[in-house]
Amino acid sequence: MTATAAPTVDTVESVEIVPSFVRDAWWTPDLGSEAGAAPVLDASTGELLALVSSAGLDLAAVVDYGRTTGQAELGKLTFHQRALKLKELAQYLNGRREEFYALSAQTGATRIDSMIDIDGGIGVLFTFGSKGRRELPNSQVVVDGPMEVLSRDGSFAGEHIYTRIPGIAAQINAFNFPVWGMLEKLAPAFLAGVPTIVKPATPTGYVAAGVVKAIVESGILPNGSLQLVSGSVRTLLDHLDYRDLVAFTGSAATANTLKSHPNVVTGGVRFTSETDSLNAAILGPDAVRGTPEFDAFVKSLVTEMTAKAGQKCTSIRRAIVPQELVPDVVAAVGERITERVVLGDPRAEGVTMGALASREQLADVRAAVQSMLDAGGELAYGTLDSPAVTRADGSTGVVDDGAFMSPVLLSWADPEADEVHSLEAFGPVSSVLGYTNLADAVRLAARGGGSLVASVCTNDPDVARELVTGIAAHHGRVLMLNREDARSSTGHGSPVPHLVHGGPGRAGGGEELGGIRSVMHHMQRTAIQGSPNMLTAVTGVWHTGADRNFTLETEDRHPFRKSLSTLHIGDAVRSGLREVSLEEITAFANSTGDTFYAHTNQDAAAANPFFPGIVAHGYLLLSWAAGLFVEPAPGPVLANYGLENLRFVTPVAAGDSIRVTLTAKKITPRETDEYGEVAWDAVLTNQNDEIVATYDVLTLVEK
Structure with missing residues (x-):
């Protein structure tokens, strides 16, 4: 975002007009238009502080700038990159709180009141900066739920994805929290990749403008990602359509008026509101x-x-x-x-x-x-x-x-x-x-x-x-x-x-916050259908049935010998078979203390409808699976930090054999570290190619 000085405009009373920040420049009405401007007074003394007007502002151009420049610039960033900018912005604003407290005091807010508003708003930026990196992929598409197999042979499947809406988020805020109200809406919209147009309430909008001035001076946010309109936006909804979202906070009466606009009723504008509450x-x-x-x-x-x-x-x-x-x-x-x-x-x-x-x-x-x-x-x-x-x-x-x-x-x-x-x-x-x-x-x-x-x-x-x-x-x-x-x-x-x-x-029926749920308010959930290869191509996540690139278990070809720069989705390794003996099952039971009857008592195990007799412990099989796929020498794989989605499907009896097929499923580089996460699809099968267990292995891998 280009940093420029916020202008002041002298009126006949020599009172500043609260500026708007649109199309990456500060804007105020032409001289002489102050006659229709709204006065803003100090809440405690009644002193005239400023005038507010948006007379002459081209709202259509503001919306278009968000849809074009804002969308393009935010589209260059992944979720993690946007999250890091939110964290950086929070740190920057944290250092300028005293300026904001001074403005806030003019609204009648005490120091503690101002902390609720200002520190609370900055805290929202920190939270989404953290949650975005922990809970979203380092990409631009979110997969929602598992793949649904839609054909007998597995060649046709479907699932749901989230992608950002292609328009802008118009955020109309209330007077009581000019900072928190702005930042708690900006953070999830920005993380989703949707440009924001902020319309603060007139009585305290100068506080929001002061924070936007600091944001602009930071140079952290991309061009077009944040615009501020100080003053009326009565015709704003005339310029919105199904691509856009309106997030309103205020009275139920005003919300109902906005919701009755034709572009909301029939034009598909998304409308969320937070209104009166007893x-x-x-x-x-x-x-x-x-x-x-x-x-x-x-x-x-x-x-x-x-x-x-x-x-x-x-x-x-x-x-x-x-x-x-x-x-x-x-x-x-x-x-x-x-x-x-x-x-x-x-x-x-x-x-x-x-x-x-x-x-x-x-x-x-x-x-x-x-x-x-x-x-x-x-x-x-x-x-x-x-x-x-x-x-x-x-x-x-x-x-x-x-x-x-x-x-x-x-x-x-x-x-x-x-x-x-x-x-x-x-x-x-x-x-x-x-x-x-x-x-x-x-x-x-x-x-x-x-x-x-x-x-x-x-x-x-x-x-x-x-x-x-x-x-x-x-x-x-x-x-x-x-x-x-x-x-x-x-x-x-x-x-x-x-x-x-x-x-x-x-x-109001809305949900302005809710962690990553509020990010999804700014995204469209779409069902996509196609072959596993096509689903993999769109989502960047390997799907069962998609092509694998099987490599040899040699030092230079084993997937665990590949750094993030050379590892690709679909890289895989398939182990040989390992036979399971009764002696090994018994030894595992005795050494771990897991002497559940299915592993130690033939007659009792055979009486159980799930087992053919004594069977191997599931965790014994997982341990052996690791031995079948792990490359032991030091290399790019730094650590195994967990398993997800573990399911045991078919019991394994003494005399059976198991093998493991390991496939690079999801690769998530970390923006701030020299390593990233790799999720591996692990499938254990027996000598008859029946699935024994499925799970995801999570590793940390050098870039």
Whole structure:
């Protein structure tokens, strides 16, 4: 990616316009277009920070650049090479976090809030940089599942493969996590080989732009792989088709509008969304006041109410507790907030909770809370009045232009009220609901209509089983919290890149994360059919029935004498026969202690329908197989590090013989080491050419 300086454009107010980065250059609207630009204010002070506009931007050209230059440049790299770039980028951004923290503070985020966003986003890059090299091949095609034989003679077969979609990933992000929201979508798309167009939310988009500026300056990413549009993208979907993907995070109302676009409804644009979520935390009946589980529950609830000022899609909106424990929970939550929460400008020392992202957001949250109060909710803690806060200079008072709000806890005499299960106040707001039994708790949790996450806090395994199995289908993730993991848990509201982040129903029905699963969202699964040779050619993995290149067992021809530079898929060796004797079976049984009757007792073994009498141990046969195919002298093969897919098929009795056929099945060079992995297809057969065992031998081989 070409590194250029981000320009500034002077307006009549001498306020910078947040730039876009498109077609590998920084872009801002023409002078004079600022009249239609959206102002961005400091969340704590109301100071005008910047203007945002995309007026005049050619979105069709942006999409085309991603589909052409971006696709071409990413197509030059394998999964492992892309993964290494993600790791390199994470290391680079890690060194510039202080710059990002300063920008983030202007959004109302405390230092800890900023770490969740910034460090969390960088952590996603590290994770996919690692998982891409460990779980994907060093190629551009992923094989999905085993080969299916489609003809009697094995000449026609099929299987499934994944290849990247040929378009772009348009990523429309929410205001609450301008860095994590961008990087957690960028990482799997980049690893899949799909160019990204990022559209951050206007109130905090300048933070995303600051990170993109650093990414551009790093020069790590290929041209066209990342573009940023600051401002409106109302016509973006007009330029997309079945080749492209839209990943949206935001309100359900906006998601529904986007999903109704003709190019989504009939044009085949892939659309995933993560939207509103009325997440629940359920307290088990065993978790009474004084237990570690009760304390963990209260701590989690207060954390989720106040972290990012409650502006998290994963925050706990409904605390579902035994009816008799409602007063205890309300009291404990109020006590913890009073003791630990200091509201104010995040740049002031000692502040633990900052402002909402904007005055507009504050108005929306207050309106939602008022609607819940009108529907029967009662203020158990907090107020809707403007709170006194700590200012940046350390003084205390009401900041009229700030977006500050007191934490609010609501109680409900009627837990069935529709509003508590349908209205999301996207701020420091939660409700406590009482349940009568576990089935009632499950039912109340499910009334959220599909959620991203729920917590179950109990130390009773039976309670955990009933609650989790009852609510799982309504949620994308369930945290089980007890005294054993309370300290080590990443928390209710912290998605991790290894596991699914998404949820059914109201939550949008998507899965933004989930390890390599999220990479596959950006790829097309295709069934391919043909001969084993053709399947091998397409996938780069040897298939049973494909040609083998049998070599002699001499020092210069044995496959184990070949480095990665001379070894080819299909190189194979077939050993001679080795006869199995009863004495050897008995000796193996005695030396290992494996005296299972099938190996030691003729009458008992013969009575077993699977055995003809005493048979050889499977592991004895594997050991002999190694002796039949291993080249003993030092050479390119450095180590055997395991077996996969082992199956024993036909028993071997005394007097039978075995041989092994070993074929180079998959070759995976390591980008950063002087060796790679080779998977060998191993087949043991007897003197009648019946298959005795099949497995893959894994070795490390010098390049």
